[in-house]
Amino acid sequence: MKIGYVQIAPVLGDLEATIGKLDSLRNEFKAADIIVLPELCNSGYNFESMEQARVTAEDAQTGPFVRYLCSLAQEHRQCIVAGVNERDANDCQLYNSAVLVGPDGLIGKYRKLHLFMNEKDYFRPGDLGLPVFDLGVCKLGMLICFDWIFPEPWRILALKGADIVCHPSNLVLPGLAQRGVPVHALMNRIFVVTANRIGTERDMTFTGLSIIADPKGNVLAQAPEGDPQVRVVEVDIHLARNKMVTPRNHVLEDRRPDQYHELII
Amino acid sequence: MKIGYVQIAPVLGDLEATIGKLDSLRNEFKAADIIVLPELCNSGYNFESMEQARVTAEDAQTGPFVRYLCSLAQEHRQCIVAGVNERDANDCQLYNSAVLVGPDGLIGKYRKLHLFMNEKDYFRPGDLGLPVFDLGVCKLGMLICFDWIFPEPWRILALKGADIVCHPSNLVLPGLAQRGVPVHALMNRIFVVTANRIGTERDMTFTGLSIIADPKGNVLAQAPEGDPQVRVVEVDIHLARNKMVTPRNHVLEDRRPDQYHELII
Numbered sequence A, B: 001m002k003i004g005y006v007q008i009a010p011v012l013g014d015l016e017a018t019i020g021k022l023d024s025l026r027n028e029f030k031a032a033d034i035i036v037l038p039e040l041c042n043s044g045y046n047f048e049s050m051e052q053a054r055v056t057a058e059d060a061q062t063g064p065f066v067r068y069l070c071s072l073a074q075e076h077r078q079c080i081v082a083g084v085n086e087r088d089a090n091d092c093q094l095y096n097s098a099v100l101v102g103p104d105g106l107i108g109k110y111r112k113l114h115l116f117m118n119e120k121d122y123f124r125p126g127d128l129g130l131p132v133f134d135l136g137v138c139k140l141g142m143l144i145c146f147d148w149i150f151p152e153p154w155r156i157l158a159l160k161g162a163d164i165v166c167h168p169s170n171l172v173l174p175g176l177a178q179r180g181v182p183v184h185a186l187m188n189r190i191f192v193v194t195a196n197r198i199g200t201e202r203d204m205t206f207t208g209l210s211i212i213a214d215p216k217g218n219v220l221a222q223a224p225e226g227d228p229q230v231r232v233v234e235v236d237i238h239l240a241r242n243k244m245v246t247p248r249n250h251v252l253e254d255r256r257p258d259q260y261h262e263l264i265i
Helices: A015-029 A050-055 A064-076 A145-149 A151-159 A176-188 A237-241 B015-029 B050-055 B064-076 B145-149 B151-159 B176-188 B237-241
Strands: A002-007 A034-036 A079-087 A094-102 A105-111 A132-134 A139-142 A164-168 A191-195 A211-213 A219-222 A229-234 A244-246 B002-007 B034-036 B079-087 B094-102 B105-111 B132-134 B139-142 B164-168 B191-195 B211-213 B219-222 B229-234 B244-246
Touching: A002 A015, A002 A191, A002 A211, A015 A064, A015 A229, A034 A164, A034 A191, A064 A079, A064 A094, A064 A105, A079 A105, A079 A139, A079 A164, A094 A139, A094 A164, A145 A164, A145 A176, A151 A176, A151 B151, A176 A191, A176 A211, A176 B176, A191 A237, A219 A229, B002 B015, B002 B191, B002 B211, B015 B064, B015 B229, B034 B164, B034 B191, B064 B079, B064 B094, B064 B105, B079 B105, B079 B139, B079 B164, B094 B139, B094 B164, B145 B164, B145 B176, B151 B176, B176 B191, B176 B211, B191 B237, B219 B229
Parallel strands: A002 A034, A034 A079, A139 A164, A164 A191, B002 B034, B034 B079, B139 B164, B164 B191
Antiparallel strands: A002 A229, A079 A094, A094 A105, A132 A139, A191 A211, A211 A219, B002 B229, B079 B094, B094 B105, B132 B139, B191 B211, B211 B219
């Protein structure tokens, strides 16, 4: 199957402009079975105010950006993962979320568990755990940006059977996640697609270098630092079902949970 | 304080020869406060038989290699971490262990939790958890070689307050641990000293490239691939007490243990 990323600069507070950018690139990613877009694609990242965060948020079921993604997914017969500034329909709280949409519409969402810096002022921490979605051809989990620095969510997704972790990002710490992501892929024997953004919003510059890593920790594709790029690569997703790192070592079954109780303190 | 590694080739089945090698290098590591030696230093690694594994094993309290280490530690007023083929005094089982010795003798030991390949034929899996030893100047934990590929033990040692993880190794998978170790150091904001061995034993070649990593994931020192090397570097061990990866993100307190229950399944 074909997996890939779209590395672009979403436009802060201008959804139409962002959709225009995606539209201009759609021919490049229409053949992907799973394509990953950056974090907070519908809003941009570096809000000037709570008000700006609120007006750019949308409902994950009915919002205009998610509806646009659903139309793309339907037309391309593909799955799309994208970061969304989500406003909860019930309590009107904001979440830094990722949606998974397919040809038949919204499949599910994930809400970022580990908020970075000033995100703590705008978003509620995720409250939906770490869901894994069975797409038939593979099982898919999602993490968002700074989640990468916590080994726990990667491990949990692998334990729940994820073959691929889609990782919409707005990374700013130079090069750190790009070193860590292939190591997480290797330790859990999974595929990872990190779709990072580029560009500058006020005092923040995003670091690009989007990455696709395989279950052996190989980097299959990496984007440039400052330019937009779409990459789609063909992979054998079932490599992620082989958890043997040597003929006698299974990366999950060799764990020693009887010795791991401190992990949930 | 000064921390370092000794990268050598222990001699399979010839403890005297191994001690001779260490003796010839002792001037290079005598100034270290903490020095780390490779895995299974007293025996070598690639046993031809259970018999060879047994005759090269020793008691961690009274064995000749540990007594030699204690004499070095006393003379140099330093702590030494070394891999030891350990025979348990009670049940005569073998463990792939690491000992920590200081100027006053044996401080403690760790038994490898995650056995690699044919080690499963010779050793019992570790049964002493993941101890952390308070040396006054710092808190020290130990992992051994293949343990590196499991994120759980690193995290547990950090949660228990380890400032430094000493990591005696006999690594054979080329370059993988050397990519992973700095990422574990970064994710847990700790120092790591990986003392790998070199040389070939029958069909196994060990990969050298011993490494010292700091809490920001920087590589402070790295040995060559095939040659012996002693490196000792001066570090501010208290950097490991600062767990803030950004002004608003603490790598341990930002964890979401309420969402992590799958980890101990």
